Amino acid sequence: MTESIYLALDFPSWELTESFLIRNDLQGIPVKIGMELYYREGPSIIEKLRKNNHTIFLDLKLHDIPTTVMRAMKILSSLEVDMVNVHALGGSEMIHYAKEGLISGNSTNHPKLIAVTVVTSMDNRQLNKELLIPGDLTNMTIHLAGLAKENGADGVVCSVHEAKQIKEDCGDLFLTVTPGIRLHQTNTDDQKRIATPIYARENGADYLVIGRSVTNAKNPRLAYDQAVKEWGK
Template sequence: MTKSIFLALDFPNWKEARDFLDYNDLHGVPVKVGMELYYREGPQVIEYLKQKDHKIFLDLKLYDIPSTVMKAMQVISSLEVDMVNIHALGGSEMIQCAKEGLVRGNSSSRSKLIAVTVLTSMDQYVLNNEIGIPENVVDTTVKLSKTAKDNGADGVVCSVHEAVNIKDECGDHFITVTPGIRLIDSNINDQKRVATPSFAKKNGSDYLVIGRSITNSKHPRKAYEQAVKEWEDLL
């Protein structure tokens, strides 16, 4: 299995997540643990998944004053997940403190610090008229990505549609994690800026996050394999 596609475990508890993984023979695939599952189960869910050899993206989107984020990251660093994220909108000092917290908590940790830019559920109208940011989505995302890079982040969460622009500005080694991925025949649900795995790869994505296209499928294992094929074969 590829290590580039994270399966979003958007389940209310560990039993449902575990049963889903076991029943569909998805042992060892990279997984994203979000707020719902982590807040219900706590750090033990990370330990369960590590025991099953899952690569883990801890998606908590920390966004608070710098000192609070730093202390939170010191705690999270002990979990030794592969990636953990914050909001780039927290600003340069918060990003620096998040990185410092990861290092202070565990100097040998290899956890990547990823900054969320503009959520894939937002479009141009929401960005301009509800959030109050006057720039377009691409320019805003690139600006936030550059701020993240300049202050110690290893990469960003962004839409597929901005990934290539981020690579141009921040370099090929700056990680792009792209949610809002839908298989060719899937419903887009509440996402607005979506794309297929093959488009994502061509447009500069390093890692994909896929949830409902797989978890809501009648055959989740086949859906995951389809995602891998679209990613690897550029269907």
């Protein structure tokens, strides 16, 4: 059950991260490491977490020319994390090269490649008016999921609201990783397309990413256990 819930460790340093995990008895749970912590600590943060039996989703959202992404993924593959990601908007060739990089870096046990569709802080107005991408956000997300699958990705990051349709179009084995998870009676913060663990379970999510509902809670361990209970898988 807990293997499917990644806690976003959005802290500025290893010292604060370690203190939080120990203080709240959260050692060994799956965790997501984003740009802030990885750029501050480098690969050593992965080594420290792996020593404490954490499964790791390395959330760097690579988006560059295909060759650069391939070379970066070859390096990241050697860290032996569970999942890494790229932006699906980087296109088919970039996604394909990312998968090649992971395999060449670790042919026997490379991380799962997950493609970010449309980040959960974005809504339809921003997609149309700011990025000048016409059409419906949901349709865009589903299109990017299909593109990712065709080019070797193991799944996508999407909002819970698109997960069921992606499963129908891409198959049950294609993974849906869903951020924007909030427990009942918590703030939405800067994310717009959010959902509870119960809603996620009912709508085709394979993995949840939960952050501030736990890390900002008065009792983070209790909040994490509540997420596990609501998830119920």
